[in-house]
Amino acid sequence: MGYIGTRTARRIKGRLGHQSSGGTLQSLSTPVVPRNPAGGGRGHLGFDGDDGAGLSVVSNAHLIRYKHAKQPKHLLGATADFPPSKRHKALDVIAYFLHSTPTVMRIAMPSARPRVGDRAPSDSQSRGNSSTPTDKMADRVDDKTITAPNEIESLNLPPTGHKFQFSSKSKKQDGDVALALFATADDLHIPVDAAEEKKLIRKIDLLILPLIGVCYAFFYIDKTTLSYAAIFGIREDLNLHGTQYSWLSSLFYFGFLAWAFPTNFLMQRLPLGKYLGFNIFMWGFFLMLQAACNSFATLSVLRALAGAAEACSDPAFMLITVMWYTRREQPLRIGLWYTANGLGIALGGLLGYAIGHIRGALASWRYEFIIIGALCCVWGIVIAIFMPDSPVTAKFLNDREKRIAVERLKSNQTGIENKHLKAYQVIEAFADIKLYLFFLLGVVGNIPNGGISNFGTLIIKGFGFSTLVTTLMQIPYGCFIIVAILTCVFLNDRFPTNNRCKFILLFLCPNIAGAFGLCFVDEKHHVGRYFCYLLTGPYNAAFVMILSLQIANTAGHTKKVVTNAVLFLGYCTGNIAGPFFYKTDQAPGYKLGIWSMIVSHLIEVVVIITFWMLMKYENARRDKIQGNEERDLDATAFGDLTDRENLNFRYIY
Secondary structure: OEEEOHHHHHHHHHHHOOOOOOOOOOOOEEEOOOOOOOOOOEEEEEEEOOOOOEEEEEEOOEEOOHHHOOOOEOOOOOOOOOOHHHOOOOEEEEEEEOOOOOEEEEEEEOOOOOOOOOOOOOHHHHHHOOOOHHHHHHHHOOOEEOOOHHHHHHOOOOOOOEEEEOOHHHHHHHOOHHHHHOOOHHHHOOOOOHHHHHHHHHHHHHHHHHHHHHHHHHHHHHHHHHHHHHHOOHHHHOOOOOOHHHHHHHHHHHHHHHHHHHHHHHHHHOOHHHHHHHHHHHHHHHHHHHHHOOOHHHHHHHHHHHHHHHOOHHHHHHHHHHHHOOOOOHHHHHHHHHHHHHHHHHHHHHHHHHHOOOOOOOOHHHHHHHHHHHHHHHHHHHHHHHOOOOOOOOOOOOHHHHHHHHHOOHHHOOOOOOOOOOHHHHHHHHOOHHHHHHHHHHHHHHHHHHHHHHHHHHHHHOOOOOHHHHHHOHHHHHHHHHHHHHHHHHHHHHOOOOOHHHHHHHHHHHHHHHHHHHHHOOOOOHHHHHHHHHHOOOHHHHHHHHHHHHHHOOOOHHHHHHHHHHHHHHHHHHHHHHHHHOOHHHOOOOHHHHHHHHHHHHHHHHHHHHHHHHHHHHHHHHHHHHOOOOOOHHHHOOOOOOOOOOOOOOOOO
């Protein structure tokens, strides 16, 4: 709890009296909480607001403007013209204390007091007034709680000192949900030894990573079900012709695309684990229904509904990762659950081989939809029961473990979760060039994926393999993807300082080489062409690093949700477009499809280099502004601030 006394207010105001009658006050240092060492710190005084009517205490580059305090404003200094005609207005001093939660204090100095230009009282005068009536009144004032910065304007405070304390209600409303775990500033500094933290991380890994990993394996198995159905006869059974098969793939992503923004905003409002589990169950249910289809039209509708149900999956996995792991840990964890992509390809091959041997009343492709869909429904129930909504409510952690899980994420400066949709963060997201770069990366990174996922088995079959052997030949491809992803994320973990863009570029090289090989190696050389096909797999490792860049470089929960949604809009767009480059009359070589991979990866290289240069420049700009000033990460860790608002934020590239 902090305190600003009457004598302090007079000294602040008196020192301002030495400024010129007009013009601008650049800065002035003064103790702002002299009676409470725990509150601590020094502030910089400066005018704020267009009309110059407000005076704020700016500490470590954080400024609250009491007249426009719907959201905190962050400046390195507070300077603005202060017209002489406004000097007789009341001044308000707002101290923004750098604790785990911003504690906002205000002392009003009405115009009845000496004007700004009046002579400052001497120290002896200040000491002589130690027992004035106003001081005595200050001692009698009851504690008053300010519940949110935007309520300051409506307060009617007496012109004397007040004691204030922050409320838990305020923390839940205006900051991150993580603040509910901390009653005081001291709670944010929990002594933890390395062994205890390592044990906690292992405990988190053993629950979170398998839950997400199995989901991801099922999702990729689903993306290949249509490909296996093609070699099991779905095109003949449903009389598909022309581009209808390609449309079945793309319609899945149209459903994903249409529901992307609504599902992301629902994730912000609803319990994340339970919402994810519900959607996985519904996705499996729609997959099972596809076994009953007898026409292109009914299958199209169910494919779109399945896509809508899956629309929350990747964004949810990203939000879960960012709320449990530090920015350094995120690439490795994303890589670990993303390797289930390759596992899904390998398991899909085994399942396809096994299902192909079923001799029942139904066609093999119908059994495929039924079996895989049923497994997904079961896993959706598992997710709904066991996936925690956040570290704050995780039942598998005790109270101390919850606090440690949250406290260790301070350095992220991205927070954990905030349940309130903030319009200004939506606007800021669309004004940020990073959003458009991530959208473009989503598109060009998944045009190859859209093609390979649906035409990979047809490309392999074109090498001369039988139908059942073709399903098995996907297993080495899946294993190669796993090796590529793990190699990439472990290298990044070994060399963590801003090397992510370099590793993306490195792991795009095999894809480009493999695609060129598929274009130019003679179709008679089946082994050589198959080897080139394997080389097209490491794009998954590059995309893992792109995902890690997105979650590490976006702060503010609403902004994260919007950026997530836009990235996966690009993901959908790429997967929609990809299959249409594979023309039936070009089978089995699919020249246009292979060239689409080459061009996409080359564009990806250009976008990554652009992102790299922009983030490097922005970090240098922030370092120059802050100079040698020590950054107080406690102040901004869980304020639900965006990366643009928070000068303490540094971008990773």
